[in-house]
Amino acid sequence: MPKDSAGHLLPGPVSPTRPVPARIPRPEYVGRPAPARFTGSDIYPAAKIELIREAGRIAAEAIEAVGRGIRPGVTTEELDRIGHQFLIENDAYPSTLGYRGYPKSLCSSVNEVICHGIPDTTVLENGDIVNIDITAFKNGVHGDTNVTFIVGEASEAVTLLVERTKEALARGIKAVAPGRQVNVIGRTIESYAKRFGYGVVRDFTGHGVGEAFHSGLIVPHYDSAPQYDTVMEVGMVFTIEPMLTLGSTDWDMWADDWTVTTRDKSITAQFEHTLVVTERGAEVLTLP
Known part of the structure; x- marks a missing residue:
């Protein structure tokens, strides 16, 4: 099992890329080193929003399917198999697969992994998250979401971190309103997280999503981000995905150029939704 003597994660072997049936359309970046520069808009008409909602629903239901398989003793590789199979059975392409060379159909970030963990032979243990x-x-658009699961039973501190990270996302969504700058979202999230002394990761953010996996729009999760002053408009689609830690937000990246871990090995949790700005606030598009 790829953990060191202190219980911290180590890279495990990664299995070959899973095939996707030829009948399922691919994003434009598959087979290329990087996506084309997005030149479209983050504001979508109603018909396109409904397509994003369909993709988002499939992503959310895929996570539910994966969640049912999470238990002590299962590998993250097996969770990738479950998610991959669900997506292709619903005629959707796993957006991560082949994105800038990423080899798997989902990201599985365990314990101290902030984000972008690659499924491998890691065996989940009771108390992990x-x-x-x-x-x-699907239909030319992406729907992006994530959930943090507790494996078995975790410590009170870890359980509260997971619950409060989910609440931080909810509060960020409530801060959405047309006419506001996107940085109000981070101000809301960090003011909540600070109550508990949690670290708020700054270097990985929410983003515009839809026709592009990442459009270029940045949505910060922390306070004091005046440079991110894009004004929210009705029809704008983006993700909010706060990452909170029990310790420092300093991070390291593994040699795979994807897996990001807290430098102090503190536990970290994340939740994410894709949403659209409405006249009354926001509507989540990644619901099962």
Whole structure:
């Protein structure tokens, strides 16, 4: 099992890329080193929003399917198999698969992994937490969401971190309103997280999503981000995905150029939804 003597994660072997039937359309970046620069808009008409909602629903249901398989003794590789199978059975392409060379159909970030953990031979143990991040591509658009699951029973501190990270996302969504700058979202999230002394990760953010996996729009999760002053408009689609830690937000990246861990090995949790700005606030598009 790829953990060191202190119980911290180590990279495990990664299995070959899973096949996707030829009948399922691919995003434009598959087979290329990087996506094309997005030149479209983050504001979508109603018909396109409904397509994003469909992709988001499939992603959310795929996470539910993966969640049913989470238990002590299961590998993150097996969770990737479950998520991959669900997506292709619903005629959706796993957006992460082939994105800038990423080799798997979901991200599985365990314990101290902040984000972008690659499924491998890691065996989940009682008390671990694992974030499952799935994006589905269907009808030319992406729907992006993630959930942190507790494996068995975790300590009170870890359980509260997971619950409060989910609440931080909810509060960020409530801060959405047309006419406001996107940085109000981070101000709301960090003011809540600070009550408990949690670290709020700054270097990985929410983003515009829809026709592009990442459009270029940045949505910060922390306070004091005046540079992110995009004004929210009705029809704008983006993700909010706060990452909170029990310790420092300093991070390291593994040699795979994907897996990001807290430098102090503190536990970290994350939740994410894709949403659309409405006249009254926000509507979540990644619900099962």
